[in-house]
Amino acid sequence: MSETQTVKEPTPPAKESQGSQVFREIMSGSAMISVLAVFVALVIGGILIAVTDPRVSASSGYFFADPGATLSAVWSAVSEAYGALWRGATYDPTARTWQGQLGIFETLTFATPLILSGLAVTLAFRAGLFNIGAQGQILLGATFAGIIGFQMQLPPVIHLLAVILAGAIGGAIWGGIAGFLKARTGAHEVIVTIMLNYIAVSLVLYLLKNQLKAPGSTNPISAQMHDTALFPLLLGPNFRLNAGFILAILAVIVVAWLLNRSTLGFEYRAIGANPKAARTAGMLVSRGYTTVMLISGALAGLAGVAQIAGTEKTLDSDIAGSIGFDAITVALLGRSKPWGTFFAALLFGAFKAGGTSMAVNADVSIDIVAVVQSLIVLFIAAPPLIRSIFRIKAVRREGASA
């Protein structure tokens, strides 16, 4: 967001020294709010865990006789759950196998499609468009990638490149429809992308029941991708982490360059900030809407590639999981900045990796992760709320009210 702010206010308050300015930014600015939002969300999640824990409810029966028992039950319930979450996402010395101890690589694996689809939402958001359709774009991307991946035979490296390209095209088509309709007819992209998500599921189910069904299978599942079409594993066969993660980092770098350094990115940001002004300045707003949704869709399509060529290896209608919707929360947590999105995706990847271990080791359903994630985004989206909870004063920005 800092780029837009510098655009908005060419003369920052000059009286302060650079250092104290940075300090105040960190203490009361967006970064601090993000951290506090995560904290508050975890606290509320902890309350939920404690309230539903059987030990807590058992000891709360004699709360007034022995409040310490209740408090220690609360502490053990919450610390067990979050401890398991943390260990599952990073390093777990108690796990039985040494592969199982290194949850950090699972975190990176889960983060890969989140980074790519989060970038898709981020990019569209900066151009003022709300891409709720990452879900459908991932699905189409995975389908296109799959068609190349399990129905064609190509030489090793070329096959993977073709798979990546096909996935990007598939996503771009699905995103482009929404952008084109927005540009040509003014159809609201939120509605169109939501509807396209569901159409994508039906379309893929139809294909999986007919053309793409694995030979001999009765379920709507495709054949397995050829080995030449898969991302190489980065850490050997013991970990799922694959070259898709590198593709994701490359995508972050490219999108960061696109948004902050390129003419096209400047146009997108101008359109996002004020489409009328952008039009007056001679930019083709409708073309901008179409192209940004094409690129955004392509990025989400790459997330589909990361799924099918990285971890899933077969196509089914559920291959996008909840990634498309998580992508929205990732982009919001990352404050619509490429590297912000990257770190937000790492955090959510950690939640996913740790949530599984929490469900197994602490008997806390993984659904709590969705609760915490959505609370984080709610709090981040409403800075005044977090400020009022922690009594932080807003940084005064001259001219920022416009």
Next chain:
Amino acid sequence: MSVTANIKPSKAVDRVAIRSWKNPILLGVLALFAVVVFALLGPSGDATFRISQDSDVWQVPNLVLPTKVFGIVVALLCVGLAVTAYRQMKQEGRIAKWVTMAFAVVFVVGLLVWIIGGTKTQNITLVGLFTGAMLITTPLVFGSLSGVLCERSGVVNIAIEGQLLAGAFTAALVASITQNAFAGLLAAAVAGMLVSFLLAAFSIKYVVNQIIVGVVLNVLVSGLTGFLFEKIMKTKVDGVTIYNQPVHLPDLPIPFLSEIPILGPMLFRQSIIGYLMLILVAAIWFGLFRTRWGLRIRAVGEHPKAADTVGINVNRTRFLNVLAGGAIAGVGGAYFTLVAVSSFSKDMTGGLGFIALAALIFGRWNPIGAALAALLFGVAGNLQSILSLAGTPIDGQFLAMLPYALTILAVSGFVGKSRAPAADGEPYIKG
């Protein structure tokens, strides 16, 4: 003087600009489809529509239609209507409402006959089709009414899905604990209102983007109900899951009306939620378009500044409307667990909240339009599940796409003019 002089030519320009060829083009394409598919490639044999059930008091004979001949008639009618639309657009710059409506009805009937004629058994029970559709239509109507109330006052409600889910969960839980279905119904309304309260508080008080709040609330409710489902509802007491055994609302057939063929079983053999639905559709339509209350709401949704100027409290109106919408959607959610199925399951609304959003848009932000759209989507959904076994000429997945595809056509202006309230989604900050 100069003002009127300025306005007149611009109006003329507007009228020329309004002449849109999208509608005639779409009708033309559909008519062509009818000619090729219904008439030329139409299946032979008869399509049988069974109207009465064996237990009915009045027996109505089955409706038997020769598929091929009927397809040709439908195709001719479609072509005629498309030509009419084209000529009207050329001469008057607009298409009369009845042309589009008649086209839609003829096309849908033609489609239905073609589908049934193409199945192996070539017959379908209309009562089953429509009463089964009500299982989908009822929550859709409640969801889209919630959307109508919110969006007419200028708040986009993407959280319908969450409101339905919260209602379904709470109804199941409370009706299990109290062993009273009406307590469950009431609790569901309160749960829907709670979701709405968050939507209103964040989007109106903290001026967070309404779409963001809606999307996030859906995730929040899905996670919360999923978590509590695992933690509470799966808890067994003496080997039984007592917290997920909701008491059901009884069916209350209306003596005379429930014997009418098709309409009777469909509308007049329902639980109290079904009757509430009929009343609400009528009441909200009347309220919005015939009362001072409705005028105010629409003013707030179309031009909040003007409404504020004449003394309407914009944000309070919006807050109350969003809360009311939440209560309605909550009741719709209760339908899942108190009427349709026997217990709550994770994410049981399965995207119906988004179809409700589609129905709302396809019904042009009008309660009656939304209810009819919900009926259409319900029939399409039920037809899909009926036909999944019958070997149809059209894959069920394409029927499943229908609501979404129609909605995209509607918002991009191919099906009439679907226009949202002008200030829909825009926060109002006084000053």
